[in-house]
Amino acid sequence: MRAQFPPILALVIACALVAGCGSDLSVVPPVDPIAQIMNKPRYTSAKSQWSMVVMDASTGQVLDSLQPDTLFLTGSVRKLYSVGTALDLLGADHRFQTPVYRNGTLDASGKLTGDLILKASGDLTFGGRQKPDGTIDFTDFDHNEARGFNGAILTPEDPLTALNDLAAQVRASGITAVSGDVIVDDRLFDAFRVPNGNVLISPILVNENLIDVTLAPGVSAGQPGALDWRPRTSAMTLQGTTITTAAQSGGGAMGAADIVVSGDAFDAGPLSCLATPGCTATVSGEAGLGSPASISLGYVSPLVGNPLYVSNLRVEDPPSFARTAFIDALARAGVTVSAPAVQRNASARLPSAQTYSAATQVASFTSLPYSELSKLILKVSLNTGANLSLMYQGLAQGVKTVGDALSTERKYLTGTLGLDGAGFDFPSNGSGTPDSRATARTTATLLTTMSRRPVQAAYRNALPILGVDGSLAAIGNDVEGKQHILVKSGATVSNGQMIAMNMAGYIDAKSGRRLAYALFVNNAGPVAALTDTLEVFDDEARILGIVYAKY
Structure with missing residues (x-):
């Protein structure tokens, strides 16, 4: 179990447990690298709440945890439930x-x-x-x-x-x-x-x-763009x-667009x-309807x-x-x-x-088999597909409304898959925003349970690979073992605040052990630019790299 303590309090506790420590402050307790990330100024100033569970996916043994049973907003981590349930009910080879x-x-x-x-x-x-x-x-x-x-x-x-x-x-x-x-x-x-x-x-x-x-630029400035x-x-x-404008001067390789x-x-x-x-x-242009849309020579979307x-x-x-x-x-x-x-x-x-x-x-x-559709849904975090998956499992159980599908999903998750009903609350939809909540323990348990089901290979293969593909292709590029870390991420941003920035999935650890994990942070601070959300996801990716090496 991991608890977060202020550095001085942590030192006092360590000294109390180490014989002969006395007043010798040269004895410094080891620094927990995960706690270091979780206690960065961004998170302490925002009073962020962290939750984490790491399980052995074969046995269900909890290897590490922090606030494991607190309900957190899930963001798109919710898709692990809707897609997992549909996969389990329909089968990986189901075609429409x-x-x-x-x-x-x-x-x-x-x-x-x-x-x-x-x-x-x-x-x-x-x-x-x-x-x-x-x-x-x-x-x-x-x-x-x-x-x-x-x-x-x-x-x-x-x-x-x-x-x-x-x-x-x-x-x-x-x-x-x-x-x-x-x-x-x-x-x-x-x-x-x-x-x-x-x-x-x-x-x-x-x-x-x-x-x-x-819209693409024309062949020269002054010509219409290719719409x-x-x-x-x-x-x-x-x-x-539309109109093509001159390439930006001063080395502006990205060009410009007003569309x-x-x-x-x-x-x-x-x-x-x-x-x-x-x-x-x-x-049109941003000046309003009737104004021309413009795109420069050499345009590249930022x-x-x-x-x-x-x-x-x-x-x-x-x-x-x-x-x-x-x-x-x-x-x-x-x-x-x-x-x-x-x-x-x-x-x-x-x-x-x-x-x-x-x-x-x-x-x-x-259609393509549902295993391929689930890959699309989870790799790019496709909300439409997650909500359709909620309905797929509902239809498979004889219901046709979203409310009834949410009820049949809950019964399947708690009954067939054996999850704790107190560990999740999905009141309105299958994609995860803005009100879906779950605990890290229940999410990791879902992943552990799915790893034992006949569709386990399709479920795993549908997840993005950290730093490699899908919605996480640009995240964690320098993380050790990234190619062994499968992640469904979820982000909820509202009123300029990062409400939920979460990750859950599987890690084939350095030791060869397969892990199931959930890592949540709610209230991760203000977001002024996309780089803020990328920074939080990179921090979480670094935590996953530490878990990969540790277990």
Whole structure:
């Protein structure tokens, strides 16, 4: 057990325990390197609270602990629970099937008199990140965080992969024309928003319900920039003026950009007009709508290091957006649809789910295995994927609302996985903000328990490797044994304060022993720049390096 004492008190205690110490202050007790980090001025001035548990992952023996049973805000460490439960229930090899049905009669000419229905399965990536070798693609700066990072690195795969595949299958089934409508059946579960309201969790996702916007400099100053967006559909266009400015003088290799990507309002991410013909989003300068967006020659995004500016817009009506994108794909495949491509999804026209049959199925798309999806979720800390995982386990246990899914998750964690119910409190969502709490002991116990389950390899492989990949690629680069340290990090920043900055995962220690650990710090002080959060994560990484060498 580790306790934190002021240095003078620690010396007094040490002297009381050492024979002959007396008043000889030359006898100095050994310095605890972990306590040194935890007691840095940043943390003492902020009155930070630390909690840590290190367990032997094979036996569950607690090797080290500090405030092990205090509930701490988890941040995205919460994802270890939602993804772990879903993995355990579904299995690493589970794949999501997204079928298309015809609801009507098909004549000899290929005309469907009736509707074509795409039945949403909750497939997180829907083919949009699938590499040729059947694994999932991701970058260390994911497009879901483009606004937070002020940039991103996009994966090269086509976000419309699944819809194009389904459309080709529809045409191959003999359908050449649809006289009715195309409808997305999104009744798999009740859609819901995360607590801050920014992200809608829906059973249908195209490009994870984002529209990526990119801008590159033109070939010379004074020319327009190269503006683009994806996926390209009939649902929207992008408007606004762009201009390329001269490269910065004085060795400014990073260049400069003055760009705002706006949805329904200036400097806003959501885009709600996608079911309305003529929907537009806007790029502009920071001076306001109508001002030109500018990007300089030699531009490189400051944090991301990308010569392409990347931002995004959130899709606020996923079924209608997917419907339009599917109609576009059908047109490319040679299937005409009489209904307008851009209009609201006609959910009221959906038949009873019991009417779907193998005889009326005309296409189906199969997802990557959930082990690959879980890798994406944990490696880049994808909130949408964690919340979908919460719903996956709920659906597997017969429920369709987020409230009921939280209840079934708790029962599974305390029942099947044997966790202490007093050791966690997840009241609202599956991704971890802003109200999820857990103890370090319960989190380390989860990791220890998962290391004994059949899905243990998939669970471990889904975690970021310190200083190597995912959200932690730039953290702990000089930490001993970093390649043996697997970390799910979690950060909650609010009102300029680092509320929670946490890490949990596995360490294959220098001795060969496998460890499960949780390391939490709540109230880590003010944040004036991204470097403040990086400093805290680097401090935690150094603690993990000490644990790696010690055990």
